[in-house]
Amino acid sequence: EVPQDRDGSFEPKVVKKRQKDISGIEQKIISLYAKGMTTRQISETIEDIYGFEVSDGMVSDITDRLLPQIEDWQKRPLDEVYPIVFIDAVHFSVRDNGQIRKLAAYVILAVSMTGHKEVLSIHIGENESAKYWLGVLNELKNRGVKDVLVICADGLTGMKEAVSAAFPQTELQRCIVHQVRNTLKYVGEKNK
Known part of the structure; x- marks a missing residue:
């Protein structure tokens, strides 16, 4: 119902007067989903x-329509050469069947030959391991990457061997941010 006011100055912002079709709702649901809200939170909002x-x-039906686009993005062909590739895992907690589990999001960010940053891949795994990274790097090879000049990573045990197995000519550099963070563990609070 359109609210009544004496001079007719009321103008709703979310749903316009006499608007019956809210076809843009799907885009709003997808936007909320992209921000990490659960289906229940989205429906309540x-x-x-x-x-x-x-x-x-x-809400699930609307968000499931994104799956083919996500799969296409994950399987898209990549450039043959990347000068610099940054690899790292972000750890987060997920509620699964009423229990909290720790997962790792394996993120590969590259600098292209034109100097632009590009996210090459994001994978979800149980925990960070060099064996899993080897599988992710081999997937990059299957998608067309032939050479990487420098891979920048943290000091994960076995990472050097994984990188050498996937890209034998690639230099592995320890991430400076990880080095500083690890060094600061040994510095007292008053000296920081």
Whole structure:
């Protein structure tokens, strides 16, 4: 219903007057999903803002439509040569069937020959290991990468062997941020 006011100056922002079709709702749901909200949180937010109920199933159906696009992005062909590739894992907690589990997101960021940053790959694994990194690096080779000049990584045990197995001519450099962070562990708080 359109709210009544005497001079007709009320103009709603979220749902315009006499608007019955809220077709842009799908984009809003996808945007909320991209920000990390759960399906339940999204349906509650939509109900709070728009005043109508959206089931968790509908939210899942809308977000599942993104899966083919995500798979296409993960399988896209890559450049043959990258001068610098940064690899690292980000650890986070996930609730799975009522239990909290630790997962690692393996992120590969590269600098292209034109000097632009590009995310090459993101994988989710149980924990960070050199064996898993070897599989991720081999997948890059399968997607067209023939050579990497420098791979910058943390000091994970076995990383040098994994990089040598995937890209034998590549230099492995220890990440300066990781070096500084590891060095500061041995410095007293008053000296930092």
